[in-house]
Amino acid sequence: MSQLKNGIISIFEILGITGSLIVSASVIPQIIKTYRTKKANDLSILYLGILMTGLVMITLYSVYVGNLVFIFGNIWSVASTGILIVLCYRYRNSQEETGDCQ
Numbered sequence: 001m002s003q004l005k006n007g008i009i010s011i012f013e014i015l016g017i018t019g020s021l022i023v024s025a026s027v028i029p030q031i032i033k034t035y036r037t038k039k040a041n042d043l044s045i046l047y048l049g050i051l052m053t054g055l056v057m058i059t060l061y062s063v064y065v066g067n068l069v070f071i072f073g074n075i076w077s078v079a080s081t082g083i084l085i086v087l088c089y090r091y092r093n094s095q096e097e098t099g100d101c102q
Helices: 011-025 028-037 045-065 068-090
Strands: none
Touching: 011 068, 028 068, 045 068
């Protein structure tokens, strides 16, 4: 995180932390729905793969620049997207129409 002035977090740091939490948490409803329904026929594995690639690259960049807010936010996003990919593959055999994630 950037240096704090007089120990006070700036509005921009609060915005960064809040935005990172929102983006990181955005996949949780999809994880819950996929787990409860045991269906992944509406998930695009191509989209998830592209998203995962971008998240890993952004995480590596965040580590390089030393921005803790984005390091932890992106690690959380990588983990939750990884969970969704695992669920997609796990439930692909239970797909009635396609037999696979699309």
